[in-house]
Amino acid sequence: MKKKYKLLIIDDDENILAVLSKYLRGKKYAVATASNGLEAIKLFESEGKDFDFIITDLVMPYITGVGVISIVKQKRPEIPIIAITGWGEHPEALATESQADLVLKKPFELSELDNLISNLLSKNNNNDT
C-alpha cells in the first residue's frame, strides 16, 4: 500500500495555505499548516519526526522561510524542502544557499507543485534504500 506522506506547509497568506492544503489533501497527502516561521518551528519541534516534506514561503514575520529551512536542515538534513517566493522578492539566492531543495516562483501551477513533490519524495526514497 502506498505510504501516506505528511507535509508541512508554511505561509503567512491564509488563502495560499487554504488552496495548497486543499489541493494536496486531495492528492492523498496528510497536511499540517503553519502561518509563520515560529509556529512552524514549534510544530516541527513537537512532531518533527513525522514530517516527510516541507513547503515554505520565504518572506514571513519572525522566522523567515530561510530561517525555517536552516533550522529544519540542522536537525533533519534529509527532509526535502520546497521554497516558494512571491512576486518581486529576491531572496532566491539565499534560499538555495540555505539548502532548499527547490525554489518555486509564484505564480505556479498546482500540478507542477504536485509533480515536484512526487519527484523529490521518490528521489529521497531511492537514496534511502
Next chain:
Amino acid sequence: MSIPLPIIGVSQAIKSIKELIKHVADTALNIVITGESGVGKEVVAQNLYFNSNRKNKPFIKINCAALPDGLLESELFGYERGAFTGADQRKKGKFKLAHKGVLFLDEIGDMTLSLQSKLLHVLQSGEFSPLGSEKDIKTDAWIIAATNHNLEQAVKNGKFREDLYYRLNIIKFYITPLRDRPEDIPPLIEYYIEKYSNHFNTDKLLKPSKKVMDSLLAYHWPGNVRELQNVLKRVIILKDWEEVVNELNSSILPTSLAVKQSDESSIISDLLDPGSLETKGLESLSLKIIKKKALGRIEKEVISYVLGKTGWNRSKACKILKISYKTLLYKITDLKLEPPSNLKRKLS
C-alpha cells in the same frame, strides 16, 4: 556583562519575544531587531546571547551610527601595522574579537552603502581581511543587528542594500513602542523602583496613586523604557510621584530624559551618584549644581557628537558649533573630551 538583564512585561508582544528568543537562540542565524530607541533592542540581543550556546564566548557590540565610515571600517575589520599613516600597531577588528561569539551591530540602518557592501561580502564569504592585509580570516561571529529605522523603507529608498537586507533578516524581531503595550508599564515600574531603591539605599517608595498610574499609562513615552527608567530615577530623588508626572505631562522635563542615552550617562544618574548621595545626602543637590552639571553634560555631548561626525576636524567642528576655534580648544580641555583611540595617533 555577567548576568542577563530580565525582559519585564506581560503584554502579548513581550511574551512572543521571549518565546521567539527561546526557539532561535541556538541557531546562530542572522537576526535583525527593530523598534524605536529605548524599547529594549539591546536587552533582547543580550538575552539571545545568554540563552545560546555561545554565552561563554564574547559579546561584542559596535554602534554603526557613532563613527565616521573609515573608523567604523577599521573597528570592524581591524588593520595591520602600517596599513595607513598612523597605524603604528596592528589592531584586532570586532569580527575577530567576536569569533565564535556574538557581534551586535547597533544602528545598522545608519551604515553607509559602501560599508554595507563590505559587510555583505563578509557575510557571504564568511571571511574578512583587516586593512592592509592580504590574508583572509575566517569568521564565525553570530550577527545580531538592531535599528530604529524602517529597513524595508530604506531598501525602497536605495539607502539600504536589498541583498544585505535579506541576508541579515533571517530572523526578525520587532519590539513595539511602550505606548502600544501600556500593560507592561506597571510591572516595569515595580521592577525598576525596587531595583533603584535597593541600589540607592533609599526608603521604600509609596506606590503610585491610581491617578498617577493613569497618567503614566496614557503618556506617549517617546523614549520608551529608557525614558521610563529616567522618570523613575527622578521619582526616587524627588520622592514625589505627582510632581514628576506633572512635569512629564507639561513636558518641562529636560528633553535629555527622552532622548537616546545609556542609563549610565544620563544626567539623573549622575545626580544619583550613589557615592555622593551616601556621604552628602540628597540635600546636596542644589539647583545651581544641577544646572551646571546639566549644562556641562549637554555641551559635552553636543561637542563630542559634532567632533565625532567631523572625524575630529576641529576647524569644521567650530564652524558647525558657531564658536571660535579657541573656544573649542578650551572646551575640549575643560570638558576632558578625547578623540577615539585610533584617531588619537593620527591627530597628534
